[in-house]
Amino acid sequence: MPTDFSFVHFTDTHIMAGGAWDNGQVDTSASLRRVIETINALEPAPAFAIVGGDLTSPDLLDRGRTLASDEWMPSYRLLREIVGGLRCPAHFLLGNHDDRPAFHRVMGDRTTNLDATQHWSFDHGGCHFVGLDSLVPGKPWGEINAPQLEWLDADLRTHRGQPTLVFVHHHPWPLGLAWMDAMSLRNGEQLISILEHHPAVRWIVCGHVHQDYEVQRGSLTMLTTPSTCFQVSKVSQTYKVLAGPPGFRVVRVSGPALATRVLHLHGANGAAGL
Ligand SMILES: [Fe+2]
Numbered sequence: 001m002p003t004d005f006s007f008v009h010f011t012d013t014h015i016m017a018g019g020a021w022d023n024g025q026v027d028t029s030a031s032l033r034r035v036i037e038t039i040n041a042l043e044p045a046p047a048f049a050i051v052g053g054d055l056t057s058p059d060l061l062d063r064g065r066t067l068a069s070d071e072w073m074p075s076y077r078l079l080r081e082i083v084g085g086l087r088c089p090a091h092f093l094l095g096n097h098d099d100r101p102a103f104h105r106v107m108g109d110r111t112t113n114l115d116a117t118q119h120w121s122f123d124h125g126g127c128h129f130v131g132l133d134s135l136v137p138g139k140p141w142g143e144i145n146a147p148q149l150e151w152l153d154a155d156l157r158t159h160r161g162q163p164t165l166v167f168v169h170h171h172p173w174p175l176g177l178a179w180m181d182a183m184s185l186r187n188g189e190q191l192i193s194i195l196e197h198h199p200a201v202r203w204i205v206c207g208h209v210h211q212d213y214e215v216q217r218g219s220l221t222m223l224t225t226p227s228t229c230f231q232v233s234k235v236s237q238t239y240k241v242l243a244g245p246p247g248f249r250v251v252r253v254s255g256p257a258l259a260t261r262v263l264h265l266h267g268a269n270g271a272a273g274l
Pocket of ligand 1: 014
């Protein structure tokens with residue numbers, strides 16, 4: 001039986017060392033610092049954080065060329081410094097704006113096989129948590145490669161019966177927003193077919209879409225979490241980005257029950273006016 005605890009999911013931090021997004025309109029570092037300040041103030045304190053990909057995006061500062069891997073490293077160093085302010089451990093996923101070798105070199109201790117996918121699982125309080133890597137270098141859409149799918153199926157078999165939450169950057173199910181759905185998880189149905197064979201999997205939690213959504217099919221619910229910096233319009237069907245407000249998700253586990261809420265940070269100052 002799971003014990004009671006909470007954790008946070010924050011995503012699409014889009015750290016860009018040496019610049020700000022949209023010609024200086026959105027300072028993604030300042031935005032993330034405010035989110036972390038708010039997370040640190042949460043009562044009860046979260047046991048851990050899951051950071052959902054698009055961790056850094058120096059590519060957005062110079063869309064006219066393809067950046068070398070080394071050019072991501074200052075942004076990962078800045079991310080490491082900011083996330084170092086969290087009072088709980090953090091588990092990282094990668095998104096379409098990330099760079100695997102630079103991530104491994106700065107955020108991990110890996111010195112070989114720098115193209116290895118960043119997937120993991122762990123247990124906490126009787127629940128099982130799984131993170132998948134959907135990054136396809138150079139592409140806005142995502143895919144879970146075959147070795148990860150095999151690993152996932154085996155991992156879920158090993159943890160059969162434990163309430164399980166799966167995390168991945170790209171959304172596997174369409175949201176009805178055509179331009180965003182064109183860059184979803186390309187083999188989403190393949191992933192879902194594996195998850196549906198494991199009824200202990202309750203939620204799949206995504207980033208990428210810079211909006212909060214809930215989609216339910218059968219016993220499986222997909223949640224998406226807004227970005228810690230800029231958001232996407234919920235009104236327009238065309239690409240329209242909003243400067244904020246920063247947001248993140250809190251999940252509360254109480255025995256067999258899962259509850260969640262999205263917090264948005266309103267106002268220019270303070271930690272969400274809480
Ligand atoms: Fe993003």
